[in-house]
Amino acid sequence: xxxxxxxxKILVGVCGGIAIYKxxxxxxxxxxxxxxxxxxxxxxxxxxxxxIVFSTLSGQKTYTDEDFFKVENGKIPHIELARFSEVIxxxxxxxxxxxxxxxxxxxxxxxATLLATKAPVYLFxxxxxxxxxxxxxxxNLKKLRNFGYLIYEPFEGELACGEVGKGRLPExxxxxxxxxxxxxxxxxxxxxxLITGGPTREPLDKVRFLTNASSxxxxxxxxxxxxxxxxxxxxVWSFSKTLAEFPKLNYFSDIPYPKVYEVSTxxxxxxxxxxIFPECDIAIFSAAPCDFRPKIFxxxxxxxxxxxxxxxxxxxxxxxxxxxIKKPYQITVGFALDEPSKLEEYALFKKEEKNxxxxxxxxxxxxxxxxSDFTIYTSTKxxxxxxxxSKEHLAFHIFELISKEVFKRSNLC
Ligand SMILES: Cc1cc2nc3c(=O)[nH]c(=O)nc-3n(C[C@H](O)[C@H](O)[C@H](O)COP(=O)(O)O)c2cc1C
Numbered sequence: 463x464x465x466x467x468x469x470x471k472i473l474v475g476v477c478g479g480i481a482i483y484k485x486x487x488x489x490x491x492x493x494x495x496x497x498x499x500x501x502x503x504x505x506x507x508x509x510x511x512x513x514i515v516f517s518t519l520s521g522q523k524t525y526t527d528e529d530f531f532k533v534e535n536g537k538i539p540h541i542e543l544a545r546f547s548e549v550i551x552x553x554x555x556x557x558x559x560x561x562x563x564x565x566x567x568x569x570x571x572x573x574a575t576l577l578a579t580k581a582p583v584y585l586f587x588x589x590x591x592x593x594x595x596x597x598x599x600x601x602n603l604k605k606l607r608n609f610g611y612l613i614y615e616p617f618e619g620e621l622a623c624g625e626v627g628k629g630r631l632p633e634x635x636x637x638x639x640x641x642x643x644x645x646x647x648x649x650x651x652x653x654x655x656l657i658t659g660g661p662t663r664e665p666l667d668k669v670r671f672l673t674n675a676s677s678x679x680x681x682x683x684x685x686x687x688x689x690x691x692x693x694x695x696x697x698v699w700s701f702s703k704t705l706a707e708f709p710k711l712n713y714f715s716d717i718p719y720p721k722v723y724e725v726s727t728x729x730x731x732x733x734x735x736x737x738i739f740p741e742c743d744i745a746i747f748s749a750a751p752c753d754f755r756p757k758i759f760x761x762x763x764x765x766x767x768x769x770x771x772x773x774x775x776x777x778x779x780x781x782x783x784x785x786x787i788k789k790p791y792q793i794t795v796g797f798a799l800d801e802p803s804k805l806e807e808y809a810l811f812k813k814e815e816k817n818x819x820x821x822x823x824x825x826x827x828x829x830x831x832x833x834s835d836f837t838i839y840t841s842t843k844x845x846x847x848x849x850x851x852s853k854e855h856l857a858f859h860i861f862e863l864i865s866k867e868v869f870k871r872s873n874l875c
Contacts, residue, residue: 468496473547478506479554480622481588487634544579554588564602591627612714648692649865656745660702664755676750678702683857695720728777746795785817
C-alpha cells in the first residue's frame with residue numbers, strides 16, 4: 463500500500479462527460495491505495511452512471527444534488543465536504559461545468575463545495591476537440607487557471623465522438639500519479655539529480671549483443687519519486703522494457719519534466735554521465751551496465767561455425783570513474799547485487815570503493831521482479847532492512863533518506 467495516500471481525504475467531483483468511466487477507475491485505485499475518497503456527482507453525470515457505482519468503489523456515500531439542502535444536526539453538506547477535502551479532483555470536467563465555475567455559480571452541490579473550499583482543486587477537462595478549442599471555453603479555462611485552479615490538459619487522439627484532436631481524458635493511472643505527486647513534500651526543489659537505469663548492450667556483431675536481465679524499473683521509480691519531490695531529473699536510460707513516462711506536472715508547476723537520455727553501451731552511458739554529473743547534487747547508479755564487451759566487433763552478421771571463441775574486455779566503471787571527480791557536497795547512491803550469502807560483504811566493499819553515501823543491497827532474484835528484499839546501508843553506517851518491498855516503495859524510502867541528508871547538510875552550511 464502506498465504510504466503517501468493512506469488516509470488522505472480526497473474529494474472527486476464527477477461531471478456528465480463521456481470519459482466518466484475513467485473516473486470509476488480513479489476512485490477505485492485511490493481507495494485501494496488507502497485514501498478516503500468521497501464522490502460528488504452532478505445531475506448530468508447520473509444520466510451516464512448511477513451513484514451506486516461510486517459508492518461501491520469508494521466504500522463511502524456518494525453525494526448528489528439531492529443532498530444539497532439536507533442539513534442534519536446543523537451540518538451543511540457543501541461546507542462539510544469542503545472542509546473534509548485535502549484535495550479535490552474534478553473529472554471529467556465538462557465545458558459546461560468549467561463555464562459555471564468560472565462565473566462563480568454555487569447553485570449545485572459540487573459548485574458550492576468548490577467555492578467553499580480552501581483545498582487545491584485539480585480540473586481534468588475532457589470533451590470534443592471543437593468544444594476544447596472554443597474561444598469562450600478557453601477564456602473560462604484561462605480565468606480559472608489565473609485563479610489558481612490546477613488544470614491538467616487533455617490528450618490529443620481519437621475521441622469518443624469519432625473526431626481526432628485534443629480532448630481525451632488521461633488514463634486513470636496517470637491521474638492517480640498526479641495525486642501521488644501532489645502529496646509529496648517538495649523536499650528536493652532546486653536539486654539536480656542524475657539517475658542511471660536499465661541494462662546496457664555490448665554488440666558482438668550487427669545483430670547480436672551481450673546484455674542482462676535488468677528491467678530498468680528501479681530507475682524509473684527513482685526518477686518519478688525525485689520528480690514528485692520537485693527535483694530536476696536526468697535519467698540516463700538504456701533498453702528498458704519499462705516506459706519512461708511521467709505525469710505532466712509542468713501544466714501547473716515549475717518542476718521541470720524529467721529529461722531522458724537513451725544510450726546503448728556502457729561507454730555511451732559513461733559519456734553522458736560525465737557531462738551531467740559535475741553539475742548534479744545527487745547521483746543514483748541503478749543501471750546494470752555490462753561489465754564486459756566483446757573485444758572485437760564484427761561489422762556484419764557472424765556466420766554459423768563449429769566453434770566460436772569470443773574474447774571479452776572489461777568495460778568502463780561508471781560509478782568508480784565519477785567517484786574520482788565527486789565533490790564533497792554531492793550525494794551518491796549505489797546498488798549491489800549478489801547471492802544473499804555474499805551480499806552484505808560485497809555491498810560494504812562497493813560502498814567504500816566507490817565512495818557512495820548510501821548503498822542498496824539486493825539479491826540476484828531482484829532482477830526483473832516487482833517486489834524484493836532490500837537493505838540500505840547509510841552514511842552513518844546504519845542498516846535499514848526493507849522486506850517484501852515494491853520497487854516503487856523502495857524509491858520512496860531511498861528519497862526519504864536522501865531528503866533527510868540534504869536537509870542535514872543544508873543546516874551544516
Ligand atoms: C453522450 C454525451 C456525451 C457528452 N460528453 C461530454 C464530454 O465529454 N465533455 C463535455 O464537456 N460535455 C459532454 N457532454 C455534454 C454534457 O453532458 C452537458 O453539457 C451537461 O450539461 C454537463 O453537465 P455537468 O457539467 O453539470 O455534468 C455530453 C453529452 C452527451 C449527451
